[in-house]
Amino acid sequence: MRNKMLKFTLLLTAGFIVLLLVGGACAVVVPVITQLTFNTVPDMYSSISGDGSTIAFSSRMDGDWEIFVVNSDGTGLTQLTFNTASDEYPSISGDGSKIAFRSNVDGDREIFVINSDGTGLTQLTFNTADDMMPSISGDGSKITFESWDGDWEISVMDSDGTGLTQLTFNTENDYVPSISNDGSKIAFFSLVDGDNEIFLCQLVPDHVIPEIPLGTVIASAAMIIALVAYAAKHK
Ligand SMILES: [Ca+2]
Ligand SMILES: [Ca+2]
Ligand SMILES: [Ca+2]
Ligand SMILES: [Ca+2]
Secondary structure: OHHHHHHHHHHHHHHHHHHHHHHHHOOOOOOOOOOOOOOOOOEEEEEEOOOOOEEEEEEOOOOOOEEEEEEOOOOOOEEOOOOOOOEEEEEEOOOOOEEEEEEOOOOOOEEEEEEOOOOOOEEOOOOOOOEEEEEEOOOOOEEEEEEEOOOEEEEEEEOOOOOOEEOOOOOOOEEEEEEOOOOOEEEEEEOOOOOOEEEEEEOOOOOOOOOOOHHHHHHHHHHHHHHHHHHHHOO
16 A cells, blocks of 8 residues: 555656656746726727837726826826817837827817827827828837828828828728838728728838939030031031
């Protein structure tokens, strides 16, 4: 009986060692989920910075939609917008310093940008159509969004509102754009072929016209003058 117990204990120990060895060879992901907001109103549309430090989101904490930020450890909850309009769909830059969002504070939906410390609130679009779903590049330089011209189209602009450029021109819906870290690539989906497809738009820098050396211009002009003179002489 005692021998049987000893054998069983040895087997059990060996089994644990094998399990430990196998377990040691596996990468185990342990999810740690942390609740960051605690209230009785909707908190939605979270966007986390590329460095993982800051989360922007929309909340109805003050009775209508506002933009908030919170540090990823739950500290530093800060309300950034204060109005009676709907401020929603924040998109936060890579270092967490800049947030693009949309608001209907002027009567229709427009794109805004604000610093995560609450300074620098700036309206970037000014039109009577709806401008929605902003996505700010990781470096904070560009913002892409969808805009209504009878159907949804994709546009892009610098994050100070300059360089506004419409990228799609068709009669189907092009929407929910997402922009790369350096602002050079925009992915979006479109109904252009009847069911939704994924598209990529690459923003190629302006073509640079090569500089022509002054000597070449003078030589070319001299040659033209000589040819005209020769033609006049021999007509
Ligand atoms: Ca809530
Ligand atoms: Ca509001
Ligand atoms: Ca608008
Ligand atoms: Ca379209």
